[in-house]
Amino acid sequence: MTSKPNTVVGTLESRLFINGRWRNAENDKTFQVYNPATGEVLTSVSDASAADGRAALDAAASAQRQWARTAPRVRSEILRSAFDAVTARAEEFATLITLEMGKPLAEARAEVTYGAEYLRWFAEEAVRIGGRYTTAPDGRTRLLVHKRPVGPSLLITPWNFPLAMATRKIAPAIAAGCTMILKPAALTPLTSLLLTNVLADAGVPAGVLNVVPTSTAGAVVSGLMTDSRLRKLSFTGSTEVGRRLLADSATQVLRTSMELGGNAPFLVFEDADIDAAVEGALQAKLRNMGEACTAANRFLVQESVADEFTDKLTQRMAAMVVGPGMSAGTHIGPLIDEESRAKVHELVENAVRGGAVVRTGGSPVDGPGYFYRPTVLADVEPDARLLREEIFGPVAPVVRFATEDQAVAAANNTEYGLVAYVYTKDTGRTLRLLEEIESGMLGINVGVVSNPAAPFGGVKQSGLGREGGTEGIDEYLETRYAGLSDPYA
Structure with a gap:
């Protein structure tokens, strides 16, 4: 009770x-x-x-x-x-x-x-x-x-x-x-x-x-x-x-x-279970309304499955109920204050001006409190600020890649190195990424890595x-x- x-x-x-x-x-x-x-x-x-x-x-x-x-x-x-x-x-x-x-x-x-x-x-x-x-x-x-x-x-x-x-x-x-x-x-x-x-x-x-x-x-x-x-x-x-x-x-x-x-990459390869990847993405992105250093900040998806992943993620994000945390049925609560909400919206607007497409959300919620709609952005340009800065809000930018080498390069293209997430069924790829991705923690086919029994921390400027x-x-x-x-x- x-x-x-x-x-x-x-x-x-x-x-x-x-x-x-x-x-x-x-x-x-x-x-x-x-x-x-x-x-x-x-x-x-x-x-x-x-x-x-x-x-x-x-x-x-x-x-x-x-x-x-x-x-x-x-x-x-x-x-x-x-x-x-x-x-x-x-x-x-x-x-x-x-x-x-x-x-x-x-x-x-x-x-x-x-x-x-x-x-x-x-x-x-x-x-x-x-x-x-x-x-x-x-x-x-x-x-x-x-x-x-x-x-x-x-x-x-x-x-x-x-x-x-x-x-x-x-x-x-x-x-x-x-x-x-x-x-x-x-x-x-x-x-x-x-x-x-x-x-x-x-x-x-x-x-x-x-x-x-x-x-x-x-x-x-x-x-x-x-x-x-x-x-x-x-x-x-x-x-x-x-x-x-x-x-x-x-x-x-x-x-x-x-x-x-953090600036966590979330990598989805063509051999991944896409439904599982979407579920993991929701956990990695929307936990705490995205206000977490471990939040997935960049969704890097292989070209052959990018449309399917983006469509399914958009459908799930659009269905999220936004409201006060004390209300039954709420999925997404408010951001911590108006300054934080304004920064999130500024990052979204910057991406849209650069050519990103809003698939759902993309704006604050009118009324009392500091609510922001769960947002999916497609076709995000590489120079968008929200790919370099912590978003700290319920915004998921999707970027396509062609090869594993491109994915690793994009994942490591940040001053941060706290956590990364990878969805793949390929054991060899998993072992390669364990060695190549520059982060203190790595989630393999899971959207949450925090555990009291595990060492939490990052590398580089994380x-x-x-x-x-x-x-x-x-x-x-x-x-x-x-x-x-x-x-x-």
């Missing part, structure tokens, strides 16, 4: 969380959070200042030594308790996600399941942090290698997956023994605040997790980045902002994880490091080595 929106928002703690307690911002300022389906204010949230950021780092630095010494099993049980609590309150979380971010309630429920799995996965990884003890090749010494938490970490999350992006960073940090300052996106801070309450109830000690929502991210973040006590930065967001943060992190030589932009999988906890650990004298000498 769906939670009542007013009850979910009305009972939510909306202040900062520093050193184990809820408190107002130092200057008592707040900022408003809006419902993108209506444009109306949901609530107000405390607006952290640079001073609040310093207080959060004070708490994290003070708690770090004791937290690092906490038994792995204790950290594991905290995460498992949090998983159970999020699962038990799934409807409350889903309702809140839909209200502040806009995605349909069914998708929000899927995000809750996905986000909670990071808590469970890293609960299991917390007790498996390894090391090694070996004899040096010359036999004179023993080599002892062990791993320790990096230390106080700044976690910056985006607005499009407000629960999953938080758990994907918080869970491995807790598992590794790092204290944290979480700076959630100003557009969608409410889900992070509810998660903070759950984690505190699950037993996260004071100072280990500190949460500072703010409308002035630059002021808060810059003050933290220049403080020598901060040892780690994990950021998910645009490549443009990521570049600036990487430059800033050089001052303190911070350990960094960067999950940045980022550094990995989140999830057995690799995810390593981002919060540093390797130390000790040389020991020969015990038999």
Whole structure:
């Protein structure tokens, strides 16, 4: 049964969380959070200042030594308790996600399941942090290698997956023994605040997790980045902002994880199951209304099946129901704000001016909220901006190719390299593409690749490091080595 929106928002703690307690911002300022389906204010949230950021780092630095010494099993049980609590309150979380971010309630429920799995996965990884003890090749010494938490970490999350992006960073940090300052996106801070309450109830000690929502991210973040006590930065967001943060992190030589932009190609070969490819395309394109770094951005289709694929995709996209995420039967919710919708429409208009044909959609929806019609564009020219830039909306541009070499060249013709999708029945081609396509992740005959048990991340200007999988906890650990004298000498 769906939670009542007013009850979910009305009972939510909306202040900062520093050193184990809820408190107002130092200057008592707040900022408003809006419902993108209506444009109306949901609530107000405390607006952290640079001073609040310093207080959060004070708490994290003070708690770090004791937290690092906490038994792995204790950290594991905290995460498992949090998983159970999020699962038990799934409807409350889903309702809140839909209200502040806009995605349909069914998708929000899927995000809750996905986000909670990071808590469970890293609960299991917390007790498996390894090391090694070996004899040096010359036999004179023993080599002892062990791993320790990096230390106080700044976690910056985006607005499009407000629960999953938080758990994907918080869970491995807790598992590794790092204290944290979480700076959630100003557009969608409410889900992070509810998660903070759950984690505190699950037993996260004071100072280990500190949460500072703010409308002035630059002021808060810059003050933290220049403080020598901060040892780690994990950021998910645009490549443009990521570049600036990487430059800033050089001052303190911070350990960094960067999950940045994407321009995912979706390749359909002539031997593919076209119906399956269309189904995968809908998943890869329309998840989160296309507002995902993993969203298929360019549909590269072999000439012999291009018409069939485009016709079937157009038919399915045209049938999608656009409306508020809380409404039953909605397939496509609103975009996050008017600026985002305007950018999507600008990219579509640019492609049409260059000769692209609108097969369906191609315009905003009139009325309240920031809705955009699901759009298929055919005959898109190679120089169209939407083939180079992240669309972040429900727009599918289709481009034809003749040969496999052309497809690979087109797929790799981007500064990004987060994910790619391929539909083919040819095993040899699959193996070739695994080696030739420049991306950190590859979906073979599937439209969704994200999984807590898999390493999520990209190459080129899509980022550094990995989140999830057995690799995810390593981002919060540093390797130390000790040389020991020969015990038999």
